[in-house]
Amino acid sequence: MPGRRPLLALVACYAISLQACLHVSSTPSTSTPAPEPTTKITAKAPVEVETSTNTATRKDFAILPKVPGAVMPKTPSGNSAAMKTVPILTNPPGGVQTASGEPQPFPPFTPPPEPPLLAAVRAYIESRPDQAIEIIRTMDKNNQDFVLAVLPILARGASADLMNDQITTAALVEQLRGAIARLEPRAALKIEKFVFCSKVDGFGRYTPRSMAEPYKPNDRVNLYLELRNLSNQITSDGYRVHVRAEVEIRDAKENLVPQFQSTEQRVPVVRFEQDLVTRSPLSDFHVLYGFAAPAVPGVYTVTVKLSDATGRRVVKSQPAEFRVAGP
Numbered sequence: 001m002p003g004r005r006p007l008l009a010l011v012a013c014y015a016i017s018l019q020a021c022l023h024v025s026s027t028p029s030t031s032t033p034a035p036e037p038t039t040k041i042t043a044k045a046p047v048e049v050e051t052s053t054n055t056a057t058r059k060d061f062a063i064l065p066k067v068p069g070a071v072m073p074k075t076p077s078g079n080s081a082a083m084k085t086v087p088i089l090t091n092p093p094g095g096v097q098t099a100s101g102e103p104q105p106f107p108p109f110t111p112p113p114e115p116p117l118l119a120a121v122r123a124y125i126e127s128r129p130d131q132a133i134e135i136i137r138t139m140d141k142n143n144q145d146f147v148l149a150v151l152p153i154l155a156r157g158a159s160a161d162l163m164n165d166q167i168t169t170a171a172l173v174e175q176l177r178g179a180i181a182r183l184e185p186r187a188a189l190k191i192e193k194f195v196f197c198s199k200v201d202g203f204g205r206y207t208p209r210s211m212a213e214p215y216k217p218n219d220r221v222n223l224y225l226e227l228r229n230l231s232n233q234i235t236s237d238g239y240r241v242h243v244r245a246e247v248e249i250r251d252a253k254e255n256l257v258p259q260f261q262s263t264e265q266r267v268p269v270v271r272f273e274q275d276l277v278t279r280s281p282l283s284d285f286h287v288l289y290g291f292a293a294p295a296v297p298g299v300y301t302v303t304v305k306l307s308d309a310t311g312r313r314v315v316k317s318q319p320a321e322f323r324v325a326g327p
Helices: 004-018 043-060 078-082 116-125 129-136 141-159 164-184
Strands: 190-202 207-210 219-229 232-233 238-250 271-277 285-292 298-307 314-316 320-324
Touching: 116 129, 116 141, 129 141, 141 164, 164 232, 190 285, 190 298, 190 320, 219 298, 238 285, 271 285
Parallel strands: none
Antiparallel strands: 190 207, 190 219, 219 285, 232 238, 238 271, 238 298, 298 314, 298 320
């Protein structure tokens, strides 16, 4: 029929594009499982222990669903039972203050109080001596006189030409001596020189004796000492310097060696005083003590203790060694 030819031609063209062979089966194919390896297990106990361990280990993890979309029960594991629930504090103790959004201004800065000495120096330099004196009065009473004496020296010396202005420098020296005179009665006594001498003519004028040269029995021994910080007492006749001394000599066994206190008396410790009255204050003071060397040869030490007239200031020398050889 002329009307079916175009239809057959269309079916033939569609069939040419299909595969040559097409097989459709209604029964799904079953894949053949791979043969399991034949492994011989001789020790069964370790396998059972390992299996039980793996089982216990699996319980510690979450149970996953076998099929996507399955709902699993919310069963807590063994470890979750041991965990403690920490309560969440909704209202902390003490309350919480809500801060405002705007920052608060810093408190005003209060500088620390100025030390009294610095304030006094500043007031004196700024030509306010009355205020400086009022500040000094707030200090300890024992320090007020010293600060009052040193403050003008410090202010004047800071601006003076000490290299060329001799008059100003001399005035500063006198002011410093006055400050020293105020401190000297409170300073500790100090022995600056302790020398065995063959000859002494006065303060600083002596001839030292060699330590390698021993004395002979009953030889005269001259001991020269210089003493510092000894104050001068003002008297009606001028100035007075008063010193008390104690001298002891010991042998090599630390035994006291008797000495002549006078021409006829021997004592373990010699005590004497030195009292001087002068028209001008003494700044240099020395003590000369002469004694007879022990009659027995050996090694000896001599120690001197000095004190002022009040007895409150005392200084003691270190033992000085000397030797006495045979005749």
